[in-house]
Amino acid sequence: MALDQETLSQLLDTVGRFVRDRLVPLEHQVAEDDAIPPHIVAEMRDLGLFGLSIPEEYGGLGLTMAEEVQVAFELGQTSPAFRSLIGTNNGIGSQGLVIDGTEEQKRHYLPKLAAGEMISAFALTEPEAGSDAGSLRTSARRDGDHYVLNGTKRFITNAPHAGLFTVFARTDPASRDAKGVTAFLVEAGTPGVTVGPADRKMGQKGSHTADVVFQDARVSAANIIGGREGQGFRTAMKVLDRGRLHIGAVCVGVAERLIRDSLAYALDRQQFGQPIAEFQLVQAMLADSRTEAYAARCMVLETARQRDAGRDVGTEAACTKLFCSEMVGRVADRAVQIHGGAGYMAEYGVERFYRDVRLFRIYEGTSQIQQLVIARSMIRDAKGGR
Incomplete structure (x- = not known):
């Protein structure tokens, strides 16, 4: 509302x-x-x-x-x-x-x-199933009024803190695609569910991911999302537009923070008797960053409005996530460059953001997956228009 x-x-x-x-x-x-x-x-x-x-x-x-x-x-x-x-x-x-x-x-x-009494986690990715989520191997075998889950999930955000996992498992062992996948609600503490140690990551310290292992974990059939088998992958796809727009917006916020910090540093840092902000090549980096961040903000807002209006924005959301996540990487790189040697030092925090933002191009669908989504949508529309 x-x-x-x-x-x-x-x-x-x-x-x-x-x-x-x-x-x-x-x-x-x-x-x-x-x-x-x-x-x-x-x-x-x-x-x-x-x-x-x-x-x-x-x-x-x-x-x-x-x-x-x-x-x-x-x-x-x-x-x-x-x-x-x-x-x-x-x-x-x-x-x-x-x-x-x-x-x-x-x-x-x-x-x-x-x-916030319970933290949730989305358990889709596996050691052998990332971008190709339809190839997941975690199984869910029917046993009376329950299902028995076996498999391993990887890089699961907030897994060490989660009280509830949305787990995607294959209920149709004969299937080799996404049609045999079902989404289950599995509470932490369920016998047979084990969370591994927190992963050691390049960046985003303070945000934790970990493996989640299922060994003969019994889950009630009543915990299938929506109560129907085989709908799990469709459920996963439905949440992507919102997730991609949210991540795009976060990328914009980080970029604007980096631009603000870079401008402040450029106005303060003196070289050759004047602030480095007076040098045109530094100005070019600031201007390029400001332009890209503004374009990204506009993309996020416009696509969000279209989604609220009931339009199918699958392609536009993929465009937004692709542009915003790549944009913030370029902005972070320029921020390090504007700070010079200070940008490489931990005390200024710029190098931390440089590492942190690298993940945005990977999760919620890699940049390459976004490119495929966009191009396939273009081709499908072109064929349909003939």
Whole structure:
């Protein structure tokens, strides 16, 4: 449900102040400790950040896509680790349930996710199934009123903290594609479910991923999302548009933060008797970054509005995610260059963002997958127009 402009402005102002006053000062500590302080997590709960996209009737804020991306612009102004903690509850960890879940499933889980009492995780990727999600090997064998799950999931965001996993498993052993895949709601602590140690990553310290292993884990048939076998991959695909737009918005926020920091440094840093901001080659890097970030912001907002209007924005969302994630990588690279040797030093934080943003081109569909989605859509439309 759309908020009135005054309420939305108050929300954005509150989130913006929280980012500036509470999160930015803790960036270095979170990176060093690889952990978000518990009191910050509690404040995020109090602000309702875990339930931004969850409908109001289940305890969330029920933001439209256009409203959600504006909040994501603000959250992107700091370390991506903070947003990552709330991201699964608002995106891939809850939206499959919101879109396809039974009413009983929604009422049982969504209020807990919206309140941040329970962290969700989206368990799709496997050691041998990443971009080719239809090739997953985790199996779910029917046994009376239950299914027995076996397999391993990899790089699962928030797995060490999750209370609920959306698990994609093959219920039709004869199938070799996505049609035999079913989505299950599996609670942490279920016998046979084990979470591995947190992965050691290039960046985004404070955001944790890990393997999740299923060994004869028994899950009730009532925990199939929507109550129907073979719909899992369709459910996964339905959440992608929203997830890709959200990530695009976060990329915009990070880019704007890097541009602001780079400009401030360029105005302060003196060389040859003047600020380096006066040198045209530095100005060119600043201008290119500002132009690309502005274009990305416009793409996110326009595609979000179209989605809210009920249009199929699959192609546009892929375009947005591709451009925004590649854009922020270029902006981060220029930020290091503008800072010079200081950009390579940890104390300035620019090198941390340089590492952090690299992941945006990989998860929620790699840049190459986005290119395939876009091109195939173009070809399909062209053939249909003949």
